[in-house]
Amino acid sequence: LKHLLLQFFPSKIPVITMSSAADAVTFPLEYIPTNNNSFISRHPSTKLYGIRNIDCSRGRVAIHHGCVVRGDLGVPVRFGRYACVQSGCVIRPSADDGAAGPGRTYNPVAIGSHTTIGENCVVEAVSVGSNVEIGARCVIGARSVIRDNCVVETGSILPPDSVVPPFSRVSGRPGRRVGDVQESYAVTGAEKAVERYVRFAREVKRQLNAKAGKK
DSSP states (O other): OHHHHHHHSOOOSOOEEEOOGGGOOSSOEEEEEOTTSOEEEOSTTOEEESGGGEEOTTSOOEEOTTOEEEOTTSSOEEEOTTOEEOTTOEEOOOBTTSOOSTTOOBOOEEEOTTOEEOTTOEEOOSEEOSSOEEOTTOEEOTTOEEOSSOEEOTTOEEOTTOEEOTTEEEETTTTEEEEEOOTTHHHHHHHHHHHHHHHHHHHHHHHHHHHHHHO
């Protein structure tokens, strides 16, 4: 994984270990920093298949340990700036006719900027807009579309082919629109995503400097 990531996201920064109170787990978090300030977990549980189709070129993307991103189905999986995929998530394209397998046609996946996908989610959406917060343990059904500035509450299951309008709050199994998100979330949600990234990157760089000082 490290060799492939450095091929497509070259960086002269060495791999480091990150462990903080905000991101504590039972094993160290190791990340590959890229030349566009993205951080990709290099833990063995992280699987990026078909890396040529995984697009983090907008920068400042964080993909944490245990994530599986399926770029091996012949279509791109794109992440916007400041997108964050928390641990244990699966991001995979959906089949056009709902059935996977050889010869199937798959849909591209687009994850917008300032969007956070919580831990242990499964996302098969065609599009998740910008400034969307998806809570932990959600399932976003095949070919779904979530517009900008939405919140999907923890544990929700969004059925296949769902379309969520902008500024919606979604909850339940099946997931349904249960209310509105305030218009101010267009600003505050994006600020929160940037702040989360800055804290994370600062801790990574702090440990990098500490490691360099020991040599």
